[in-house]
Amino acid sequence: MAKLGKAVISGAGAYVPSTIMTNQDLEKLMDTSHEWIATRTGIHERRVIDETENTSDLAYKASLLALEDARLEPKDIDFIIVATETPDHMFPPVATKLQTLLGCRTIGAYDVHSTCVGFISALQIAEQFTKIGKAKHVLIVGADALSKIVDYTDRSTAILFADGAGAFVISQGNDTDGEGIIDSAIHSDGQFYEDLYVSGGSSRARDNSDYNVPKIKMNGNKIFKLAVNAMSGSVKDLIKKNNLEYNDIDWLIPHQANQRIIDAVARNVEFPTEKVINNIKYYGNNSAATIPLAFTKARAEGKIQRGDRIVLTAFGGGLIWGSLLFQY
Known part of the structure; x- marks a missing residue:
């Protein structure tokens, strides 16, 4: 049996929307206070998308930074996996939109639906692709716009959830790479x-x-x-x-x-x-x-x-x- 290769993190990037929602902003929407929220959650502020942004936009901006960090071009990516619970539409996958936004080849692209564990799930899959030689570089993204599904009358959930994206490039490693x-x-x-x-x-x-x-x-x-x-x-x-x-x-x-x-x-x-x-x-x-x-x-x-x-x-x-x- 051929020896399996390594799966290394060759690049990483993250993006958050510019709009900040503070605990004081939430005080105007519901019966709560900054002290109550900060004591129970540790959260003082969170980022939320505006009407011009979608989950695919968050994913795209984080992906550009990850590719730049890995010193790769979109044409170098062999597969895309997006972990999200808030796709632009119920279908198709965000990953397919990301593929065309980046200008990648007509490579495989799909979403994983694994809640807050989605990014680790995507890492697991990308590891298998690269280790067995199925792909040289896999782009994985965790992107969510939870503000779109938050009930701002429900204090128990509205204080927690926010929007943002992060991306890794997982690449085939060699003997000179880390583990x-x-x-x-x-x-x-x-x-x-x-x-x-x-x-x-x-x-x-x-x-x-x-x-x-x-x-x-x-x-x-x-x-x-x-x-x-x-x-x-x-x-x-x-x-x-x-x-x-x-x-x-x-x-x-x-x-x-x-x-x-x-x-x-x-x-x-x-x-x-x-x-x-x-x-x-x-x-x-x-x-x-x-x-x-x-x-x-x-x-x-x-x-x-x-x-x-x-x-x-x-x-x-x-x-x-x-x-x-x-x-x-």
Whole structure:
């Protein structure tokens, strides 16, 4: 059997809309306060798209930056995968729109529908394409415009969700590259299906208006506990499986869902706070975009360096959760 190659991150980029929605702005829309939101979520502001932008626009702008970082042209990309829960239309996939916006060849392109774990799911797929030689360069994007499906009368969800995009270029590695993607695992448990879901815009659409207008519905207390336990267990399992210790890991990048969830996961896995990447204060929860956005911003700040060993972990509706280990 031929030896499998490596899957390395050759480029990364992120984009957020220019419009900032602060906690003070939310005070004007509902019965809440900056202090209440900041204490419970750690979020002070979030980015939201305007009427001129769609999810594909977010994906396009993040992709351009990732390609520039990888020193590649759109013609060099062999496959595109977009992780999103808020496509421009129910179909076709955002990835096909992105392919033509970039001016890529008529390559394969599709979306993955894996909630907040979507970017890790896309990484898993891209790893297989590059390792077996099916593609030399795969563009993966996490892009969401959750402000379009937020109910701004529901304080429990409206304070959390936001818009943004992040992209990686995953390339075939060689013996001179770092380790690239080392291991990953994704799990699901559908018994908690209705604890976090979008109510409308689906085959459940009926005369009842609640089924016709997409809005995020969440059992916050239950999701909090499930998220902490699932992500913590996933990180522990991944590190143990690869015969590593926590001091072998340079950075933990958790899905930016809620500051209290991030803190609880770090405590559960006994990971130092200073080695946890966290930018939820300024960007909120933009679903599949949070991990690549956090990675790109931390790298720009000089925290993440080439050679660092990093664990990503995420959790989302479905119930889906998972982690991925790589050396950058």
